[in-house]
Amino acid sequence: MLEAYRKHVAERAELGVVPKPLSADQVADLIELLKTPPAGEEEFLVDLISNRVPPGVDEAAYVKAGFLSAVAKGEAESPLIDKKFAVKLLGTMLGGYNIATLIDLLDDGELVDFAADELCHTMLMFDAFHDVAEKADGGNAAAKRVMTSWADAEWFTSKNEIPEVMTVAVYKVPGETNTDDLSPAQDAWSRPDIPLHAKAMYKNPREGVNNAEEQINELERTGHAVALVGDVMGTGSSRKSATNSVLWYIGDDLPYIPNKRSGGVCIAGKIAPIFFNTMEDAGALPFECDVDNLNTGDIIDIRVYDGKIVRHGTDEVISEFELKTEVLLDEVRAGGRIPLIIGRGLTQRAREHMGLDTSTVFRAPVIGEESDKGYTLAQKMVGRACGVDGVRPGSYCEPKMTTVGSQDTTGPMTRDELKDLACLG
Incomplete structure (x- = not known):
């Protein structure tokens, strides 16, 4: 596997570009090497599993998350990755296949704090939010800490402000x-x-x-x-x-x-x-x-x-x-409008669940001009997707979507974007 990968790296270097991310098959081979690492390759193997696997719900991410979950739960071993490091790497995968394990570990005496740390800055929770909320309501201290962190928007405030x-x-x-x-x-x-x-x-x-x-x-x-x-x-x-x-x-x-x-x-x-x-x-x-x-x-x-x-x-x-x-x-x-929208939504859900007012951490969008005139058909259509009667020019709205269409050459790009956002539905 390493020989083939290094050949690929050399071929890409001739083109003046970095290597492609690892595929699911390559990650499966990499995992076997991590279990019994060849001498001298230890650092390289850890770098590959840490930095060269796509996040979200990519097929390779599924294999990576499965292995790291097994290590964290004591079902697999690697001399290069201990349980705590496995949890840390799970926390770098944005969302998708890593989430269930991190939530399960909120009940693990040894790793509970590490799992909570990773969940605090994980935004792509979607329906798994309810699992954390349920544990928090049941008295789980770590889950409560995660909910409070989301409500306080620590995923956002921990990032540097734009310099003056x-x-x-x-x-x-x-x-x-x-x-x-x-x-x-x-x-x-x-x-x-x-x-x-x-x-x-x-x-x-x-x-x-x-x-x-x-x-x-x-x-x-x-x-x-x-x-x-x-x-x-x-x-x-x-x-x-x-x-x-x-x-x-x-x-x-x-x-x-x-x-x-x-x-x-x-x-x-x-x-x-x-x-x-x-x-x-x-x-x-x-x-x-x-x-x-x-x-x-x-x-x-x-x-x-x-x-x-x-x-x-x-x-x-x-x-x-x-x-x-x-x-x-x-x-x-x-890190972008998409992370902001998703993170802000997570913060709002956490605050609503905890009975708190809307967060004041974020800058509020400017509301469009009020008008007593009716809406055009297009304004009504977008409005319906946003849960309101209609939208005005210049107003801020977040429509709910269930389908994403893609034409000609952009299909694979759209697929990759959806994988990055951990869209499992």
């Missing part, structure tokens, strides 16, 4: 960047393979771009994060793959999650609405402002709360901006 000043190096692509520039249609086959597909971003030379990957790597050598800047950004068809490619170059690695990144800064005179939303979802900070005085290689300080961009280390204002919504700051802190 973000220093970035500018990578500017003048003119209009559409989603086909970022995720070309002729490379659609590679979209689920984020690092490989990112190679196609800006593959056609244009003003300011000759080799985007090399240019961005050069800017990273300044020691600062890179911000993507353009006049118009993200027009054209809606492609999550466009966001994936951008974040592969300007985002941050996600701990324990292979081949995915979040975060990053995107600045443009105009950002297309759907591209803006997909950047929000992934934890990036997109905003609109005058970019005429920004050029590739500039080092700038973004004063997030003041709405100003200044030359690094000076007070010379280059541009001013206003965030689309203050909630964007919470979204970036939470």
